Amino acid sequence: MHIDYIIIGQGISGTWLSYYLQKNGKSFIVIDNNYSNSPSRIAAGIINPVTGRRHVEVWLAEEIISFTNEAYTQLGKELSITAISQKNxxxxxxxxxxxxxxxxxxxxxxxxxxxxxxxxxxxxxxxxxxxxxxxxPVYTVHLDTVLPTWRKHLVAKNLLLEEEFEIDNLKIGKEKIQYKNITSDKIIFCDGTACAENPYFNVLPFAPxxxxxxxxxxxxxxxxxxxxxxxxxxxxxxxxxxxxxxxxxxxxxxxxxxxxxxxxxxxxxxxxxxxxxxxxxxxxxxxPATLERRPFVGLHPLHPAIGILNGMGTKGCSLAPYFAKQLTDHLINKKEIHPEANVNRFQKILTRKSQVK
Ligand SMILES: Cc1cc2nc3c(=O)[nH]c(=O)nc-3n(C[C@H](O)[C@H](O)[C@H](O)COP(=O)(O)OP(=O)(O)OC[C@H]3O[C@@H](n4cnc5c(N)ncnc54)[C@H](O)[C@@H]3O)c2cc1C
CATH class of the missing domain: 3.30.9.10 (D-Amino Acid Oxidase, subunit A, domain 2)
Structure with missing residues (x-):
């Protein structure tokens, strides 16, 4: 079987990446082990425009929150569920x-x-x-409805493998990757804190x-x-x-x-x-927090068949749809990813000799 993408993880990041890839007519499979205590499965789903004791505006608040509200509302319509509500x-x-x-x-x-x-x-x-x-305005994403409903949708379309992904079975070529009996153009890691152990990305400054x-x-x-x-x-x-x-x-x-x-x-x-x-x-x-509180989004500078959508920290509900869309636009139309989120900012450490496979 050859497909365009393998996505590892169906937390909120993998959910949104698979959503946008599907919207763009791409073929993919999501591999997820259904770990019950993943942060996406226990989060409250709150999208709060301010943070801390001083109620300081969060990074890119206005742009991301209005994008996110529309994205969940649209997803809810397509799945016939209430995906988001305003709850100040x-x-x-x-x-x-x-x-x-x-x-x-x-x-x-x-x-x-x-x-x-x-x-x-x-x-x-x-x-x-x-x-x-x-x-x-403050919003609540109904993760307890959104994640299982999207999972059912993937299962119904034969797009989900419920199993543990084992990196030892991954073979990376310049243009193509192989995982067991699947070949694909790219593999994208949306696997939360597990990625901190991934030999391709473990040098990134994760701070679980x-x-x-x-x-x-x-x-x-x-x-x-x-x-x-x-x-x-x-x-x-x-x-x-x-x-x-x-x-x-x-x-x-x-x-x-x-x-x-x-x-x-x-x-x-x-x-x-x-x-x-x-x-x-x-x-x-x-x-899956990061030292400088910004996500990791994009392709590995040395292995362009491997990508990442991770590091959502305390704000996965708002950052994941926004950056899943940016990553999709980058993969398909080579559009720029926000420089503060682009994993390319770690080009130096990701291309060090010890990282070369
Ligand atoms: C207590 C708590 C409260 C929170 N509240 C909020 C909130 O109100 N609002 C907000 O925006 N954020 C909140 N967050 C943060 C939010 O939960 C995260 O930012 C977000 O869930 C990260 O999503 P993700 O999809 O990137 O990672 P994850 O949720 O970790 O998803 C990764 C997925 O990959 C799967 N996986 C991992 N390794 C493998 C493997 N080897 N094989 C197969 N599958 C694998 C896991 O099972 C999981 O499904 C909270 C977090 C916590 C812990």
Whole structure:
């Protein structure tokens, strides 16, 4: 069998790359091992235009968020699902200092932050002695619907191999690659943190980052917003089911959930919520983050049959569709990839002698 592309991974990156390649009439197969704790399978799907304590605008916010919103809306139409919803964040200030800092940002005319006029509106649900503000527009990607529905679509078209990809079986030529009984023009790695072990890309500055989350039943909470107080509390597609997280651990021994996170988060919920809740699950995943917080997109400078769409860090839901489209346009029409994302910026280390196979 000869095809145009082999894609490794059906997280949010592999999903979008396969979507755009299909739109362009290319032949491909996706190989994915269905690892249940991959970050795409446990993320909340939040697309937040600001970041950090100072609510600073995220990289390329305006352009990427409007692109992304349209892309998921279109995908949803094609798959007959709701793929994305606007759910603004109600930011409950955890301290008087945080309240002052938020209002300073409003005075500075920072985008996306605003006063929430009905300060008593959430009194039946939350304790919040220092008031709240609003971050908008914020979107939630319904990953728990999008990923399985796209997978079903791939399976129905015979485009998915549910198995472990083994790099030892990969043979790379100048123009062509071979994997078991498949030959293809190119192979593109969308395999998240696994790529840090890939002999072609392991010199890239990956900085894997572990995050934990609790899934909680809170039947009485209105699901039209995301709520924040130190952590994010976001509604999932199943009515009454909520996602609360996360933390960011740069150093960790094991990928497993920790009792410390559960205790801390349960204590927060007890102090914050006025309505009953029940913890259903506790998960942990490892984000494919990078040292300079920019993704890795493009073809290997020495092996142009090998590509990468990775390094989405904490923002895979917004970055993946945007850069999957750029990569597709690059592969098909040789269009430029954003220089801060193009993996070519690491040409020197990727072409070092030790990297040559
Ligand atoms: C707790 C937590 C919360 C998060 N919340 C958000 C959020 O709200 N918004 C947001 O935008 N981002 C969020 N993120 C980050 C987001 O999850 C990632 O940026 C994104 O999922 C990365 O997607 P990916 O497809 O590149 O990688 P992955 O999700 O890791 O997907 C890689 C895929 O490749 C498969 N794979 C790997 N190796 C192999 C192999 N050898 N053979 C076969 N298959 C293989 C895996 O099973 C997986 O399906 C969060 C992450 C965590 C951990």
């Amino acid at each position: 964040i109600i930011d409950f200030f955890p301290s008087p200092q945080m309240r002052i800092s938020f209002f300073q940002r409003i005075e500075e005319k920072a985008k996306y932050v605003s006063d929430y006029l009905e300060q008593d509106h959430f009194n039946n649900f939350f304790n919040y002695e220092f008031g709240c503000g609003e971050i908008k 980052n572990k995050g934990e989350v609790l899934l909680v039943e809170i039947p009485d909470l209105p699901p039209d917003k995301i709520y924040k107080k130190g952590m994010m509390l976001a509604p999932l597609s199943t009515p009454g089911l909520w996602w609360i997280g996360s933390n960011y651990a740069w150093e960790f021994d094991k990928p497993d959930p920790t009792p410390a996170f559960k205790e801390k988060t349960e204590a927060l919920l007890k102090e914050w919520l006025k309505v009953p809740f029940k913890i259903i699950d506790h998960l942990a995943g490892i984000r």
